[in-house]
Amino acid sequence: MSDSLADLLADNRVFQSLPEQVLQNVRAAAIVRRYPADTLIVRQGDPAETFQIIICGRAKMLQVAPDGQQIVLRYIEPGRGFGLTSVLEESDYTWSVQAIEGCLALVWHGETLIQLMERYPRIGVNAVRVMVLRTQEDQQRYLELLTKPVEQRVARSLLRLTMNLGRETDDGILIDVRLSREDLAEYSGTTLYSVSRVLRQWSVRGVVQTGREQVVIRDLDQLRKIAESPDSICDPGSP
Amino acid sequence: MSDSLADLLADNRVFQSLPEQVLQNVRAAAIVRRYPADTLIVRQGDPAETFQIIICGRAKMLQVAPDGQQIVLRYIEPGRGFGLTSVLEESDYTWSVQAIEGCLALVWHGETLIQLMERYPRIGVNAVRVMVLRTQEDQQRYLELLTKPVEQRVARSLLRLTMNLGRETDDGILIDVRLSREDLAEYSGTTLYSVSRVLRQWSVRGVVQTGREQVVIRDLDQLRKIAESPDSICDPGSP
DNA sequence: CGATGAATTGACCGATGTCAAGTGGCGTGG
DNA sequence: CCACGCCACTTGACATCGGTCAATTCATCG
Numbered sequence: 001m002s003d004s005l006a007d008l009l010a011d012n013r014v015f016q017s018l019p020e021q022v023l024q025n026v027r028a029a030a031i032v033r034r035y036p037a038d039t040l041i042v043r044q045g046d047p048a049e050t051f052q053i054i055i056c057g058r059a060k061m062l063q064v065a066p067d068g069q070q071i072v073l074r075y076i077e078p079g080r081g082f083g084l085t086s087v088l089e090e091s092d093y094t095w096s097v098q099a100i101e102g103c104l105a106l107v108w109h110g111e112t113l114i115q116l117m118e119r120y121p122r123i124g125v126n127a128v129r130v131m132v133l134r135t136q137e138d139q140q141r142y143l144e145l146l147t148k149p150v151e152q153r154v155a156r157s158l159l160r161l162t163m164n165l166g167r168e169t170d171d172g173i174l175i176d177v178r179l180s181r182e183d184l185a186e187y188s189g190t191t192l193y194s195v196s197r198v199l200r201q202w203s204v205r206g207v208v209q210t211g212r213e214q215v216v217i218r219d220l221d222q223l224r225k226i227a228e229s230p231d232s233i234c235d236p237g238s239p
Numbered sequence: 240m241s242d243s244l245a246d247l248l249a250d251n252r253v254f255q256s257l258p259e260q261v262l263q264n265v266r267a268a269a270i271v272r273r274y275p276a277d278t279l280i281v282r283q284g285d286p287a288e289t290f291q292i293i294i295c296g297r298a299k300m301l302q303v304a305p306d307g308q309q310i311v312l313r314y315i316e317p318g319r320g321f322g323l324t325s326v327l328e329e330s331d332y333t334w335s336v337q338a339i340e341g342c343l344a345l346v347w348h349g350e351t352l353i354q355l356m357e358r359y360p361r362i363g364v365n366a367v368r369v370m371v372l373r374t375q376e377d378q379q380r381y382l383e384l385l386t387k388p389v390e391q392r393v394a395r396s397l398l399r400l401t402m403n404l405g406r407e408t409d410d411g412i413l414i415d416v417r418l419s420r421e422d423l424a425e426y427s428g429t430t431l432y433s434v435s436r437v438l439r440q441w442s443v444r445g446v447v448q449t450g451r452e453q454v455v456i457r458d459l460d461q462l463r464k465i466a467e468s469p470d471s472i473c474d475p476g477s478p
Numbered sequence: 479c480g481a482t483g484a485a486t487t488g489a490c491c492g493a494t495g496t497c498a499a500g501t502g503g504c505g506t507g508g
Numbered sequence: 509c510c511a512c513g514c515c516a517c518t519t520g521a522c523a524t525c526g527g528t529c530a531a532t533t534c535a536t537c538g
Contacts, residue, residue, distance in 0.1 A: 063378065065386045073378065085375075087367050094375050117364050124363020125356050128326050131370030136324075136333050138377040139302065139312065145384055146428050147304045150526065181485065189385050191527060196486060212484060212535060389494070420517065430495060435518060451503070451516060 005055060008079050009106070012053050013130050014123060022120050029116060030106040035059075041097040041105070042083065048093045051113050053081040057103030058165065058177050062186070063095040072187040075177070077164050084127055086110030087117075100177055141189075150190045154198050155227035157188040158208075162217060171209060172218040180213045202226075247318050248345070251292050252369050253362065261359050268355060269345040274298075280336040280344070281322065287332045290352050292320040296342030297404065297416050301425070302334040311426040314416070316403050323366055325349030326356075339416055380428075389429045393437050394466035396427040397447075401456060410448060411457040419452045441465075 005027075009015050015026055032055075035041050041052070041059060054076050061073040061082060073095055076082060082097055087110055108116075117124040144153055158175070167176040181199065182192040199215070202208045207223055209216040217223055248254050254265055271294070274280050280291070280298060293315050300312040300321060312334055315321060324330055326349055347355075356363040383392055397414070406415040420438065421431040438454070441447045446462055448455040456462055 063382060065382055067386060069386050071382060071385065084367060085371050087364060088371055091371075094378065114364055117367075118360040121357040121360040121363055124360055124367060125326060125353055128323060128356075128363060128366045128370060131367060131374060132324050132327055132330075135370060135374050135377060138374060138381065139333065142377065142381050142384065142428075143302060143304055143310060145381065146310065147306060147308050189381075192485085193487090193528080194526065196484095200486070210485090431517085432496080432519090433494065435516095439518070449517095 005106075008053070008055055011079050012081055013133075014053075014081060014084075014126050016126060018120065018122060026116060026120075026123075027106075029112050030108045033105050033107050035099040035103040035105065037099055037101050037103075039099045039103075041099055041103070042093050044094060044096040045092050048083065048085040048088060048091045049110050051081060051083040051086050051108045051110065052097075052105045054078050055104040055106060057099060057101040059097050059099050059103055060183075061095050061097050070186050071189065072183065075161060075164055075187075084113075084131060087114055087127075145189050150188070150194050151198050152227055153190065154184065154188045154195055155223055157184060158215065158217065158223060159227055161187075162220070166217070169216070172216045173220065175215045175217070178213045179215055183213075184215070247292070247294055250318050251320055252372075253292075253320060253323075253365050255365060257359065257361060265355060265359075265362075266345075268351050269347050272344050272346050274338040274342040274344065276338055276340050276342075278338045278342075280338055280342070281332050283332055283335040285332055287322065287324040287327060287330045288349055290320060290322040290325050290347045290349065291336075291344045293317050294343040294345060296338060296340040298336050298338050298342055299422075300334050300336050309425050310428065311422065314400065314403055314426075323352075323370060326353055326366075384428050389427070389433050390437050391466055392427045392429065393423065393434055394462055396423060397454065397456065397462060398466055400426075401459070405456070408455070411455045412459065414454045414456070417452045418454055422452075423454070 009023055009027055010018070015023065018026070033052075035057070037057075042048075042050070044063060056078050058078070059076040061076060062070055063073055064070045076097065083093075085091055085093060086108075089110075113123075117127065144156060148156075161175050161177075161179070162173055165176050166173045168174075180192075181195045184199075185192045185195045188195065199208060199210050202223075203210050205222070207217070207219045207226070209218050248262055248266055249257070254262065257265070272291075274296070276296075281287075281289070283302060295317050297317075298315040300315060301309055302312055303309045315336065321336055322332075324332060325347075328349075352362075356366065383395065387395075400414050400416075400418070401412055404415050405412045407413075419431075420434045423438075424431045424434045427434065438447060438449050441462075442449050444461075446456070446458045446465070448457050
């Protein structure tokens with residue numbers, strides 16, 4: 001257990017390619033916390049004080065608009081972290097993180113993280129890289145929201161989820177987490193109604209198989225095609 | 240000139256609160272480049288090799304979608320930088336930067352920047368902070384695109400431009416850069432037609448004054464109100 | 479077996495993008 | 509100095525995607 005934990009640490013992009021010795025120091029500076037399912041791990045609007053890496057369990061990062069509209073920024077699986085915001089002084093979280101299942105996390109204080117960065121500059125560089133990648137994803141999603149129709153956005157969301165949370169089964173790739181139509185809608189930037197329609201149509205075509213709060217991808221290639229092409233005219237008839 | 244340059248450096252959030260001595264080293268590691276108006280300073284898709292700070296002149300960062308649709312990510316005024324992407328190895332720029340006017344920039348190579356970060360860890364911490372702030376802005380815009388109607392988005396875009404590029408005149412606050420309806424549309428996530436309609440309506444109401452590729456804000460408070468409230472029912476009649 | 483919450487489905491509608499036609503101002507070149 | 513033409517902008521008509529609401533069905537759990 002202590003072993004797999006160390007592995008997770010070294011895997012996380014913020015702490016990757018650090019010497020064993022350093023990793024131990026980093027590890028020693030953190031405390032472990034347990035969160036029961038559905039807890040809010042951090043709350044939007046609270047002072048941003050900690051950086052955390054999820055060790056086991058899954059969580060989601062979400063944001064609520066002034067009007068109550070909720071969006072999901074990303075799903076967080078074991079090994080992923082959040083809260084680099086805490087290197088800012090006097091800043092608040094702009095999102096909440098909610099445990100989907102029971103979770104275990106390593107927790108560093110913002111100041112601790114800064115001290116680590118100053119002692120081991122590599123960490124700072126790594127952190128910049130992480131943030132750059134994240135910004136690229138954010139811009140990607142902005143562009144998609146602006147230019148792609150709902151069907152494609154949902155397809156892309158599912159593909160992303162497949163990467164992070166997919167699990168092979170003999171029926172296809174199961175998104176291994178409770179995922180209601182509404183969840184998927186909040187993650188795709190649309191409504192649960194539109195998601196329902198899209199998913200239904202796909203399930204008729206055999207692309208996915210749906211259940212209560214569950215999605216299984218049956219035909220990954222087809223889904224990829226949908227994600228790209230403007231619209232899939234799907235009858236293979238005359239050209 | 241060498242003085243004001245040093246000031247700009249120290250002002251930039253990536254290099255702020257560094258000792259004089261360090262700033263000189265940082266400065267020495269950069270080269271200066273000139274860009275004529277309308278040049279592409281960096282090109283989307285090219286390998287991300289440099290971090291740059293604009294010393295004088297303005298530029299804009301833009302991204303084109305596969306379908307040719309163009310969006311403006313941000314306007315860059317003197318003192319602002321771009322290209323932290325270059326700390327990634329083997330990564331390409333996901334956007335272009337275009338000089339709006341003739342520009343002068345300080346240019347660091349990606350590897351140079353990494354070396355600086357490893358020597359002066361503060362720089363890494365600062366860079367993380369910059370990226371965190373940027374991510375927050377990106378998420379903000381995503382949320383706005385999803386929840387706010389066009390009029391409000393345009394209003395917010397104008398307010399942001401006012402902060403960065405606004406110049407007091409006796410007519411009001413002039414956005415001090417060539418800014419066509421289309422530019423504003425690409426910055427607000429809409430079309431030049433919608434921008435045209437919105438601007439026209441505002442100019443009738445005396446909120447702004449428009450010209451060819453030019454906008455002057457005449458009533459900042461009013462604009463702020465529009466940016467927030469769902470819609471401004473503007474006849475002050477019966478309750 | 480009933481209740482609760484998820485999902486489906488249909489009808490409706492509205493904001494906004496698209497397209498086409500027209501206007502006007504500024505600069506260039508005769 | 510004037511006239512022409514380009515280009516930014518305006519404006520109207522129209523289409524449509526997708527959001528909203530309401531009614532119903534379904535499935536899972538107690």
